Structures are given as C-alpha cells and as structure tokens.
Amino acid sequence: MQQGKVIKAVGGFFTVRDQKGSEYLCRARGSLKKGKQTLIVGDEVIFNPHQEPSEESSGEGVIEKVLPRANYFPRPPVANVDQIVVVMSLKNPGCDWQMISRMAVMAEKENLPVLVCLNKTDLISREKLDQVYKDIEPYPYPVIFTSALSGDGTVNLKERLAGCCSALGGPSGVGKSTLLNCIQPGLSLQTAEVSEKIGRGKHTTRQAALLPLNNGGTVVDTPGFTRLDFKNLKPGQLAGCFPELEELRGRCGFRDCMHLNEPNCAVTEELNKTLNPMRYEHYKFFMKELSQRR
Ligand SMILES: Nc1nc2c(ncn2[C@@H]2O[C@H](COP(=O)(O)OP(=O)(O)OP(=O)(O)O)[C@@H](O)[C@H]2O)c(=O)[nH]1
Ligand SMILES: [Mg+2]
Ligand SMILES: [Zn+2]
Numbered sequence: 001m002q003q004g005k006v007i008k009a010v011g012g013f014f015t016v017r018d019q020k021g022s023e024y025l026c027r028a029r030g031s032l033k034k035g036k037q038t039l040i041v042g043d044e045v046i047f048n049p050h051q052e053p054s055e056e057s058s059g060e061g062v063i064e065k066v067l068p069r070a071n072y073f074p075r076p077p078v079a080n081v082d083q084i085v086v087v088m089s090l091k092n093p094g095c096d097w098q099m100i101s102r103m104a105v106m107a108e109k110e111n112l113p114v115l116v117c118l119n120k121t122d123l124i125s126r127e128k129l130d131q132v133y134k135d136i137e138p139y140p141y142p143v144i145f146t147s148a149l150s151g152d153g154t155v156n157l158k159e160r161l162a163g164c165c166s167a168l169g170g171p172s173g174v175g176k177s178t179l180l181n182c183i184q185p186g187l188s189l190q191t192a193e194v195s196e197k198i199g200r201g202k203h204t205t206r207q208a209a210l211l212p213l214n215n216g217g218t219v220v221d222t223p224g225f226t227r228l229d230f231k232n233l234k235p236g237q238l239a240g241c242f243p244e245l246e247e248l249r250g251r252c253g254f255r256d257c258m259h260l261n262e263p264n265c266a267v268t269e270e271l272n273k274t275l276n277p278m279r280y281e282h283y284k285f286f287m288k289e290l291s292q293r294r
Pocket of ligand 3: 266
C-alpha cells in the first residue's frame, strides 16, 4: 500500500501521484463507490499499485481508501487546498465583482484564505485602472494585478503560490491557464480565445488538474464556470463569510444582527467609511437570494 494524491479525475479514472512523484492511473475500490464516497482532485488516498510506472507509461493501481479532508471547496470541486485564487479579467470578459464576492463567501465557509487576481491589465487604460484602485479601497482581500500577455505582475503571483496548494477559479476566458503557462512555461496548458460574439470564454479547460510548480507550490487549474449557487449556506451564516462584517459584529446593538435594517447596527454606520459599499451591496443581494430560496 502507498499514499498519494489525486491530481486528475476523469470518467472514473484517477491519476494518483505518490510522494516520489511517480504517477499511477487508478480505479477506485468498489466499496468506495458503494459508500457514495466521491473522489476529487486534491484527495489524499491509500492505493495499491498493481503495475509500476515505466519510461513509456504511468503505473496502475486501485484506490483503497480516502484520507479525511482538511477542507473541501465545492466549485470547482477540490480538496485539501491552502488558498483560493479568484481570477477575473478586467476586460474581455469584464470584471464581475459580485462573482468574486460569491467565490469568496464559499472560501470563507471553508475557512480558506482568498487571493484576488485581476488579469488582462494590458487591455484597460491607466484611467480605468485608477478607477479600479479606488473601487477596492477598502477591500477585505489582497488583490494583485497581472497581465499574462505582458508578464506584468506575474512574478508577484508566482511568489504568492510558492510553498502551498492553491486552486485557481473564475469564469471561462479570464486567463487562468494562460497565467499558469506564463509563470511556468513547461506546463503547456491549453488556452483559447474569448468568443468575439458573446464575449465569453470557450470552456477550454475541461477538468481540474493539480500541477506542481518549480517553487514548491502546487496549483489546481480548473474549468471556468458561468453560475455559482450557494449550497448548504443559511442566511444566518452569510455575515460570517464577510470578514469585514464579522469584525463589526460585536459593536451591533443586537447580538444576532443581520446588518440589514436593525437599529444601532455598526455595519450601516461604517458604510462608506471603513466598509466598501460594493461589498455591502453583494451582502444584501446574497441575503435576498438565500432567503428566497427557503
Ligand atoms: N490581452 C490579454 N489576453 C489574455 C491575458 N491572459 C489571457 N489572455 C487571453 O484570454 C484567452 C482565454 O485565456 P485562457 O487561459 O484559455 O482562459 P481560462 O480562464 O483558462 O478559461 P477556461 O479554461 O475556459 O476556464 C486567451 O486567448 C488568452 O490568450 C492577458 O493578460 N491579456
Ligand atoms: Mg483554462
Ligand atoms: Zn449589524
């Protein structure tokens, strides 16, 4: 028996990398499937190697057991990551701030740190960029600006990915795979132009894959998505997934303040001061969505 990590999952086959870096194409033991245990990229597993890898081909084996997950991020499904990098482009497709907040909420629910990466800086003017700086003042997450085309900011991005496991997520066409190719050319990930007609990506990356970086980090490149629904989130849990609201909670008049129309609410008092109004709008929007769902 050996321990390894699932680095790819396609149609019931799992690529498992062991601690020495050898790869095995594995099936899951029947009892795992019966137990409705799903295996996802990032899972640590115990597997039985049937065939050792050779020069020409990867090894083969059977996964016997999945080790408990430190965390689980549902969209894209990945396990045991250390941070979520929300990638968005500033143009083509345009930046969807609400989607950034949506992904951040899901990460917060799993206690995962969030890094926001705004890509394609080469496509917008200096003035527009200055406006973006203003829009995110203040902002509860670190934001880095990159251009995979010119290379601007990509060294910074790579440094942020060193020594930990990061999942890159975001809509199709924002440049997730291009950024990874830029910071490590050998990866040769497939990329494709954004459709001129609809201004959206073409869903080029089809499966999540865990990739080692030469700075000790690992990254999961994931397929882009267009929609993201909150699953298993109750309205009462939402404020806890906005760090800037959570920080103010102790100062609200009511202990279970939802920060909507309550009197003596520290959040409504701090709006436009230490709180970003855009983020508060997202909070109200998500709150409505969660309340209507019930
Ligand atoms: N101008 C410009 N184009 C970029 C930049 N980064 C990526 N692109 C282009 O954007 C398009 C989409 O890039 P991808 O890397 O395939 O996007 P993705 O986020 O991986 O998309 P999916 O795999 O579909 O989720 C490609 O044509 C890239 O060349 C950038 O910084 N500037
Ligand atoms: Mg891609
Ligand atoms: Zn309040």
